Amino acid sequence: MQEKLTAITGSMGYFLPEIAIVISLVLLLIAGLFNAGRLNKLYQVLALAFLAVTMVLVVGQWQEVGDLVRPLPLFNNMVQLTSVSVFWKMICVLGAFITVAMGFGNQDFKDKSSEYYLLAFGVLLGAHLLVMANNLLTIYLSIELLSITAYILTSFSFNAASKEAAVKYLLFGAAASGVMLFGMSWLYALTGTLTIDDVQFLDGLIKANALPFTLAAIMTLAGLLYKISAAPMHIWAPDVYTAAPTPVAAYFSIVPKLAGIGILMKWMMVINLFGSSPVNWTIVLATIAMISIGIGNFSALWQNNVKRLLAYSSIAHSGFLVAGLVAYSETAYKAILFYSAIYLLMNMAAFLFVNHAEKEWGYTKVEDYKGLINVQPLLGVALVIVMIALTGLPPTGGFTGKFLIFSALWDSYVESGNDWSLYLLIFGLMNTVIALFYYLKLPYYIIFKNAEQKPQKQLIFSLQNFIGFFLVVMILLSFFKPDSLMRIINSVSFAF
Amino acid sequence: MSSEYYFILAAALFCIGLAVIITKKNAVMVLMGVELVLNAANINFVAVNKNNLVSLDGQFFALFVIVMAAAEAAVGLAIILKLFKYYKTTELDKINQLKG
Numbered sequence A: 001m002q003e004k005l006t007a008i009t010g011s012m013g014y015f016l017p018e019i020a021i022v023i024s025l026v027l028l029l030i031a032g033l034f035n036a037g038r039l040n041k042l043y044q045v046l047a048l049a050f051l052a053v054t055m056v057l058v059v060g061q062w063q064e065v066g067d068l069v070r071p072l073p074l075f076n077n078m079v080q081l082t083s084v085s086v087f088w089k090m091i092c093v094l095g096a097f098i099t100v101a102m103g104f105g106n107q108d109f110k111d112k113s114s115e116y117y118l119l120a121f122g123v124l125l126g127a128h129l130l131v132m133a134n135n136l137l138t139i140y141l142s143i144e145l146l147s148i149t150a151y152i153l154t155s156f157s158f159n160a161a162s163k164e165a166a167v168k169y170l171l172f173g174a175a176a177s178g179v180m181l182f183g184m185s186w187l188y189a190l191t192g193t194l195t196i197d198d199v200q201f202l203d204g205l206i207k208a209n210a211l212p213f214t215l216a217a218i219m220t221l222a223g224l225l226y227k228i229s230a231a232p233m234h235i236w237a238p239d240v241y242t243a244a245p246t247p248v249a250a251y252f253s254i255v256p257k258l259a260g261i262g263i264l265m266k267w268m269m270v271i272n273l274f275g276s277s278p279v280n281w282t283i284v285l286a287t288i289a290m291i292s293i294g295i296g297n298f299s300a301l302w303q304n305n306v307k308r309l310l311a312y313s314s315i316a317h318s319g320f321l322v323a324g325l326v327a328y329s330e331t332a333y334k335a336i337l338f339y340s341a342i343y344l345l346m347n348m349a350a351f352l353f354v355n356h357a358e359k360e361w362g363y364t365k366v367e368d369y370k371g372l373i374n375v376q377p378l379l380g381v382a383l384v385i386v387m388i389a390l391t392g393l394p395p396t397g398g399f400t401g402k403f404l405i406f407s408a409l410w411d412s413y414v415e416s417g418n419d420w421s422l423y424l425l426i427f428g429l430m431n432t433v434i435a436l437f438y439y440l441k442l443p444y445y446i447i448f449k450n451a452e453q454k455p456q457k458q459l460i461f462s463l464q465n466f467i468g469f470f471l472v473v474m475i476l477l478s479f480f481k482p483d484s485l486m487r488i489i490n491s492v493s494f495a496f
Numbered sequence B: 001m002s003s004e005y006y007f008i009l010a011a012a013l014f015c016i017g018l019a020v021i022i023t024k025k026n027a028v029m030v031l032m033g034v035e036l037v038l039n040a041a042n043i044n045f046v047a048v049n050k051n052n053l054v055s056l057d058g059q060f061f062a063l064f065v066i067v068m069a070a071a072e073a074a075v076g077l078a079i080i081l082k083l084f085k086y087y088k089t090t091e092l093d094k095i096n097q098l099k100g
Helices: A002-012 A016-031 A040-065 A083-102 A110-132 A136-157 A160-191 A199-207 A210-227 A236-243 A246-271 A281-301 A306-327 A330-361 A377-391 A397-416 A419-439 A441-448 A463-480 A483-490 B003-023 B027-049 B057-087
Strands: A072-074 A079-081
Touching (some): A016 A110, A040 A110, A079 A083, A083 A246, A083 A330, A110 A136, A110 A246, A136 A160, A136 A236, A160 B027, A236 A306, A246 A330, A281 A306, A281 A419, A306 A441, A330 A377, A330 A463, A377 A397, A397 A463, A419 A441, B003 B027
Antiparallel strands (some): A072 A079
16 A cells, blocks of 8 residues: 555656646636636637646656656556657647647637637647556546547537537547447456556467457457547548537647557557467558548548548548558657657648638638639748648658658568558558649649639738748758657657 | 356447447437447456456446546537537437538
């Protein structure tokens, strides 16, 4: 008993970012009690300040874990602090920061703004716990924390469509997490422990029969795939992205998804059972990746709504992230980290500009962007660059990210003779060509079409556009000088 | 009684829950199906933990799941209530504004 209590108090020192998130959540809740309608801006500034503090704490943690060889178990091994998890936490906090900087768009419901920021902190807390999780209970609880707050955030447009999206998200999510939970209960039955990196856990799974193990692992995988919106659990994504407020859609495309990828990386290492797994998981993952990339790209071809298009593109991007898992090597995992960082930059930039166009000019369809380059040259050029980056063409970081993933796949084909890596590589390359058609639809309308009626020239200088342009510069820089990001990623160790 | 019976009961409950989720058209009924699935998992957790005197992981997991199910039901019913305000129905077939 005494030991356990000391372990808990000793862990507190390594838990500072999460404690900061909880404290800021409570403070925002209290601040929300005072005349919420008029203090809208104040809540945003408060939330940004809290996130900045969290970021400082996470960066502090990064320096602490730098010389850590083994993962650091916290709270009796319920969560584990590793350099990988701290990297994911940095990405999540950055994503939350940009989302909060986009502000609370709904002018009619200003009194709900403190709740909006509060729920965003809830999602962030879930993501932080998820990337550190080392126990089935922690995984389940943090996924539920992510999901339940996300359901409410989806409905924050306060119209019929967003309620519909929220109910679809909710029912689908509840079913997926229920199935995941049942899978977890089987894993517990097979092993008798909940700690996923425990010797007893791995031993139990190796000794278990092939069929129950496979079923349990696939059921657990379903819940994780739902969080990263990879096929076949992607159906909610287009509706939710279309109907939710644009900042929320941006948030969903970054934080829950990348946190899900973070835990999936660990989970694949566990159920691979040091290569003695009865199922060849590379085939399963390669199929998932191919279906995700295919569905994402082909469905996006017919889309007219920009947010829906970005939703399908985010499904395709999860496919590419899962493709990194197929290669299953340290280089591949580093490629995933790089791709995620770039994905954060380019997706956030896209959503920032789309959000601006939607709020200021009411643009929702691709045709609305006609001749934007004549009216707002700077914004037009920035959007074109972002779309090129999302396609994965040089001279942008998107190319570097895709290149690293594909070369990791090629390496895994050459080194281990894994045919599926090759198939996936060819499929991915072909799909990049298909992706050109829909990603370049927007630049086509922006540059080559002339607007019938031009929106009046307006100043486009605001905090969010400033961040957007900064992200565009970063996307370009990450192509020409990826070394600093690479240096950060290279100091990550995947010790397990 | 051996644990086997509990597992069979849990599996049956899981299948019923999943069938309810898939076949029912009413949003509230789907949520009820989800509750069945969660309780099936709970039975498994408690049954596995039955003879283990050292750790109570499974029992605690079941408690957490019950709390989470309550939270999920609260949020779910709130959203369904708001949905009813806009559509005047909770039949999922009739709620199809978003397409494509």
